[in-house]
Amino acid sequence: MTLHQQTAPQTRRDRGLDALKRIDGQGGEAVVNALADIAPDFADMLLEFPFGDIYTREGLDLRSREVATIAALAAMGTATPQLKVHMQAGLNVGLSREEIVEICMQMAVYAGFPAALNALFAAKEVFAEAA
Template identity: 75%
Template sequence: MTHETRLERGRRALAEIDGEAGARVVDALADIAPDFATYLLEFPFGDIYARPGLGLREREIATIAALAAMGNAAPQLKVHLEAGLNVGLTRAEIVEILMQIAVYAGFPAALNGLFAAREASTSEVYGRNPAVPWSETATGCSARLPSTAGAT
């Protein structure tokens, strides 16, 4: 496997997964650490994402869960939340992924992930329609506190 092959495969994978957002991340590294941009393209995208064992959709599920559980990677989480939507995840599935991590990573990690999802999907940067609220994707019961009006 040649250096160019890994790099080109990484560029293709990044473009397919993240679109323009991925290119912006790589471009932002050009004046700081161009070698790091190359490593980013070659290893995670050129080697790992290109493996045949999982599809891009499943890889983004794992990535979203891992980044949200870390609790210290909000910018990367937002990029991968958008990537998840780009590769076919629905908003409802993303909410379920983030709810699932509450069991293993705690409520703070899940809450931060849910708030990051709301911010990422309504960002004009990604061209999403902020008029569609996340609540339309929610399933299950709606938690509402009982009214205290008239209580004595």
């Protein structure tokens, strides 16, 4: 490339797609594709804000971001499908099964035993699918 040639800056959507592929792989793509026929604008928002803006920020690596995300979703106790996607993402970015189990157990202290139990059973399903 010469000095006069420049590549176009990556858009928020492009950054989001790249991050989604690195983090969630096919699971994330399936979520975006599932939204295409009902809420394509929401699919774009999902790519642009969390993945294009937040996940690509400096300050935390992807592994740390997934620890925080798994903990938050587990504590909510109402987002099992998203929790499973992010548990798989955690595995994708270097978390071990043992670390994911410990994150779930830690939630018993702050979110209660029911939330921790739900998260542990979600982890069990994710691990079985990954085997």
